[in-house]
Amino acid sequence: MTPAEVRTRATGPTAGLAPGYTQANLIAVPGDWAYDMLLFAQRNPKPCPVLDVTDAGSPRTVLAAGADLRTDLPRYRVWVDGALTDEPADATPHWRDDLVAFLIGCSFTFESALRDAGVTPRHGRNVPMYVTDRECRPAGRLHGPLVVSLRMIPEDMVDTAVRVTALMPAVHGAPVHVGDPGGLGIADLDSPDFGDPPAGEPGDVPVFWACGVTPQAVLMASRPPFAITHAPGHMFVTDVRDAAYRLP
Incomplete structure (x- = not known):
């Protein structure tokens, strides 16, 4: 369409x-x-x-x-x-x-760039999103936690995914975290706060980008x-x- x-x-x-x-x-x-x-x-x-x-x-x-x-x-x-x-x-x-x-x-915007670079960002129909234990910098009356979106990336393509998305700061840029979800205070990847559970394959690495749903947590x-x-x-x-x- x-x-x-x-x-x-x-x-x-x-x-x-x-x-x-x-x-x-x-x-x-x-x-x-x-x-x-x-x-x-x-x-x-x-x-x-x-x-x-x-x-x-x-x-x-x-x-x-x-x-x-x-x-x-x-x-x-x-x-x-x-x-x-x-x-x-x-x-x-x-x-x-x-x-x-x-x-x-x-972040949906940079998925075309990832595919152009040979990276397949795997997730369900609706990308999984998680409220983290990282607080955003407050502003006036607004405060709240960072929300991230997850894509499962083949291990040998993680560096490429980081490089490609870093060139698109207007749509969240490079990931904020790679690997252990506990580093963001996420206890269970299969229970996202928003979206569908992740759809990965053996050898995939969880890669997390800052998410525009953050204002809703705020x-x-x-x-x-x-x-x-x-x-x-x-x-x-x-x-x-x-x-x-x-x-x-």
């Missing part, structure tokens, strides 16, 4: 859809929390690399002309005082005139009065080519 077709037709996780086009995480917060969110992203660029910030109330983004951030993701999450209250397929009834939307780079910890996010793995597919975010 083309990016426009994914935006209008997809109903589930977007990993592997519209290959070659950049995908993005969404978090929309009230205007009086927007500076805190921007500062949090600036202080935590690995999990929160910002690709675009909208005007207050606007559902439009320069990343896809004519797209609507209220309707063009497969599934959303609505948060009130840090609690998840709804997971609609259409966020229009919840959208407010004071919301400022942040589009944050997604919402739960910081409890702002209202927010809208994507449902984990249900991304906004842009019209921008992945190659635009690769360093030369």
Whole structure:
């Protein structure tokens, strides 16, 4: 499918859809929390690399002309005082005139670069994601733990995976951890906090990247009065080519 077709037709996780086009995480917060969110992203660029910030109330983004951030993701999450209250397929009834939307780079974007380099990133239909014991740097009223995504990588390709993704800092860049999940406080790889359990093969190594679901863990910890996010793995597919975010 083309990016426009994914935006209008997809109903589930977007990993592997519209290959070659950049995908993005969404978090929309009230205007009086927007500076805190921007500062949090600036202080935590690995999990929160910002690709675009909208005007207050606007559902439009320069990343896809004519797209609507209220309707063009497969599934959303609505948060009130840090609690998840709804997971609609259409966020229009919840959208407010004071919301400022942040589009944050997604690790699905670098999977095409990995494949071009001969690396097969193995995971389920929806990549597994874990809340770690690493705290992000606080910003204003926002604080919370780092969330990571996991891909099982053949041992002889780990160095290549690190090198390739390091050239894409706008979509999380190099891994934050390789190997023992206990180093991140993860007790059981088969029980991710979000997404599907990992799908590895003998000889694979667990490799962890900072994840754009981190702001959702921050919402739960910081409890702002209202927010809208994507449902984990249900991304906004842009019209921008992945190659635009690769360093030369």
